[in-house]
Amino acid sequence: MGECVKVAVRCRPLNSKEKADNRATIVEVDNKIGQVTLHNPSNDEPPKTFTFDNAFDWNVTQREVYDVVARPIVNSVADGFNGTIFAYGQTGTGKTHTMEGAPTPELQGIIPNCFDHVIEIVNSSQGKQWMVRASYLEIYNEEVRDLLSKDPKNKLELKEHKDSGVYVKGLNAFVVKGVPELKNVLEVGKKNRSVGATLMNQDSSRSHSIFTITIESIEMTQAAPEGHIRVGKLNLVDLAGSERQSKTGATGDRLKEATKINLSLSALGNVISALVDGKSGHVPYRDSKLTRLLQDSLGGNTKTTMCANMGPADWNYDETLSTLRYANRAKNIKNKPKVNEDPKDAMLREFQEEIARLKAMLEAEGGALPDAVPGAPGGPAGEVIVEKVITVPKALDAAFLEQMRRDMEEQMKAELSAKQAAALNDEQLKKVKEEAAAKAKAEAARLEEEKKKAEEEAAKMQRKQQKIKEEMQKKTQDAEQIRAEKEALAKKLKAMESKILKGDAAGGLAEVTKKKEEELKKKEADLEKKRKEEEGRRAKIAAMEEAQLAAEEKYKDKADEAEQKTKKLKKLWKKFQEVNAEVEDMYKEFQREKEDLLESIRMLQDQMQLKDMVIEAFIPPEEVQKVMKRAHWDDEREVWVLERLSDIGKRESAAGNSRRPVSASGQRRPTSDFAKLANAMGDMNPRFKSENILNLELDLPERTTYDYEGPGVDPRVQAAINAAFAEDGELIFVGSEQNVHLGEVTANVAQRPESAKKRPASARKGTKK
Structure with missing residues (x-):
């Protein structure tokens, strides 16, 4: 059974700038019958009247808007339907205020109120398990971006599945457990959203945003012990405003953003017109990323409500009229919503299976977690450590053996003296001494043997004790490892169970709340039914009046x-x-x-x-041709793609222009033949170099000193100095004005006396042998 898109209209009050300019109000709103009347300020033509499902003037509260526009959609999503609420209108008319609002409870918009409502539904349920996920994206300049990603500037791709429809590949979705987590997701996304200032709005949204809440529920019944899973998806869309450059004063990036925004909104209008017309079999969903993402919301499996925002000032007459016509067309779109039961991609079923598997693993590993390590006090019975104490005799030294021999000898002498004191001679006495010594030696050997045996026994017992100790340590480590694994499994199990929300309604106050909620839903349905009946009667009365006038x-x-x-x-x-x-x-x-x-x-x-x-x-023409050969259009991604050079080379000959040049030996990067030739001819252009080094001539600074010019020296004095320091005619001194050699010394200078001892000819430089 199909149902039409619900349309509500909201008119903001005059802002401070409009009041300062003494702008007139040209909009009249009748909240009771959902009627909006628009007056043209430029001429005396009759006013235009539009009728919608709901109409709100500037005196309405945020809570009233939510209760009428969004509450029925959220209830349907909890029952397994898909729902979409989107705000449309001219820039600066309060779309973001309607959807997000302010942090205070009385001014918070549809999205924060949805958070409270969803968690309230979960807590008031009985016999159901729930899972709530949230994601947040924006469409900026026809690029889909994840506002919850670490890098929100990354572009994401749109994909389409025959069962789930259009989806965003790689979009992050977080499982939430309460209102604070949902609000945190919203705040993180708002920080990453693209906004900018224009003449009409200081914080104008420069992108379309979609906040999605996915609600999964499972209810166990006798007919279905495994439970029926229902999945509802709620899309909360804040569209960027349509704008004119002449009013917003947009230039540069703002102008490019406005162009993209207007194109996407124009594509949305074309989709609405095609759906309302019904004659055209083709609906241009693919003309924009926005229309593709809203494909199910417009003419598909979704319950949709549109909130059209407008301004009351006379200078916005054209934009207000365009918004009203836009909304009037949208209310004729028919959707076909249905309950999403037991979908294949339900995450709640996956979580239940994973929880069952973890519980089975815990039971297989011994059930509850151990409280103590085996062998420790209070540990498991049946494992008792027995310690055997072995006494090792002291080592026998020589003095001890000698003392023992003497004692035995004296003892034997005493015995012999008592028996044969008179009969012993020297030979017998010697024999007795030898026997005593042999006996003492045998006794010492026996004691030494016993000592060795005791030491061997002690070493054996020590090895055995060490082995038992190592075994106990290994058992302790195994027990600790098992304990750690059990703790990790239990922690993972607890985390997964915490993500599955359960209603705590078991009677008392919660049960009363649930009954009141059901009564409220019933009253809302009755009011909606009465309102529709009243509209029908009003239309019938108008038709009867026309018929009566004609008759x-x-x-x-x-x-x-x-x-x-x-x-x-x-x-x-x-x-x-x-x-x-x-x-x-x-x-x-x-x-x-x-x-x-x-x-x-x-x-x-x-x-x-x-x-x-x-x-x-x-760019040289041949390089442009290379790029054009590599470029092709990807219909699925709607972008131009450059093929790899290796793929091009497979289709061309081995000597093709697209083949990568081979790197020369010893060089860091490939060098073309043209670059090698230019380099050989001495071209200093760094473009032809294999290294990233610039060859620049030195730019020397201007000289700031002068050559030394001392006082003039008399030539005769200079000649004498040169003669004194000259060696065999070599030039050793340079004057300020002339170079003087020994042969140029004037004749009137006295010659140096010869040495008494003549040097050998070989010692004198410059002399011939």
């Missing part, structure tokens, strides 16, 4: 007939004017959208021309 043909007289027909003509003329104005406004809106698209096309063309000029001026 009244009986008049009292000509004057009455003229009066009635004049009233009818005025009413029809008013409708005719409204239709004409509607057609004219739609034509103007079409022209504005066309101009915006043309402006975007012109800007893109300027960028393309600039890049083409840069390529033509700085």
Whole structure:
């Protein structure tokens, strides 16, 4: 059974700038019947009226908006449906305020209120197990980014699965256990989200963001002891605002962002128009990353609510009218939501299987964790350590043996003296002494043998004791290892069990809360039913009035007939004017959208021309051809991809231009033949060098000193000095103005007297033998 997209409209109050400029309010909101009336400030054309499921003026509270717009969707998600809530509107109309709000409880928006509601549902349930996961992404300049990643600037790819639909590959999803963790995820993502200042909004969102909460539940019944798993996915979408450059003053990066935002919102409008029209079999979901991610939310397996935000000021008439028309088209989209039961990718089932496996491992390893190590006091019975004490005799020294021999000899002498004191002679006495010595020696040998045996026994027992000690240490280590493994398994089991939430409703206050929640849901359903019936009756009354007006043909007289027909003509003329104005406004809106698209096309063309000029001026044509050969379009990823050079080389000849040049021996990187030739000709351009070294000529500083110029020296004095220090005609002194040799000494200078002893000719340099 299909249901239409629910549409609510919210109008913000005049801001301080609009109040300072004395802007007029052109929007009237009727909260009771969900009707919005828009007045055109430029002419006297009749006002335009739009009817939606809900309409909120500037006096509404955040909690009221949540209870009407989001609460039914969250309840459906908990029952296993997919749900989407997204805010749309012009920049600066309060979309982010509606979705996120402020940190204070009374001003928090739909997303934080959803956190409280989801955890409240979990805690008030009975006989169910739950798992809640959260993820946060943004679409910035048609790039999907994970706001919870360590590097939020990384681009992610969109994939599509026949069962789960469109998903983001590599998107982080965190299992949460309560409201604080959900709020922490939101705060981390908000810090990484792209925002910027424009003339219309100081903190304008420059990207579309999607906060996703996945709720899995399992309920055990007698019919299904293993339980039925239901998975609901809640998408909370904060769209970037549509904007005009003339009003926002966007330039540079802000202008590029605005262009991408308007293109994605235009693609979203095309999707809505195609879904409402119904005649076209093709819906252009692939025109934008945004529409691909919202594919299930628009015409698919999702319950969707749209909150259109608008401003009341007269200078935003065109944008407000565009937003109202946008929302009016969206309410005609029909979705086909269904409960997601026992999906293949349910993580709750995987967690249950893993928990069962860990419990089986713990039971197989001995159940409960040991409290003590085997062999320790209080440890397991049956293992008793027995210690045997062995006394080793003292070592027998020579003095001890001699003393023992003497004692035995004296004892034997005493015995013999008592028996044969008179009969012993010297020979017998000697024999007795020898026997005593032999007996003492035998006794000492016996004692030494006993000592060796005792020492061997002691060493044997020591080895045995060491072996027992090593075995006990090994058993202790094994027991500690088993204990550590059990503790790790128990810790892992506890962590996984903590991620599975269980409702604590077992009677008392929780049961009363659950009953009140059910009563509230029932009342909300009754109010929704009554509201729809009232709308139907209102439409029926209007149709009956039209029929009655058309059927009244009986008049009292000509004057009455003229009066009635004049009233009818005025009413029809008013409708005719409204239709004409509607057609004219739609034509103007079409022209504005066309101009915006043309402006975007012109800007893109300027960028393309600039890049083409840069390529033509700085990149050789043959290099451009190489790149063009390698480039191909990837339909799945919607990007241009450059193939590897090795893949190109397989398709071309071995001597192709794309073959990587071989590196020369002793060089750090490959060098082309052209570079080698230029290098050989002495070209100092570093482009042709194999090293990253610049060869630059020295730039010497200007000289700051002068040559020494001393006072003039008399030539005769200079000659005398030179003659005194000269050796065999060598130049040893340079004057300030001339060089003087020994042969140039003037004749009037006295010659040096010869030595008394002549040196050998070989000692004199420059002399011929």
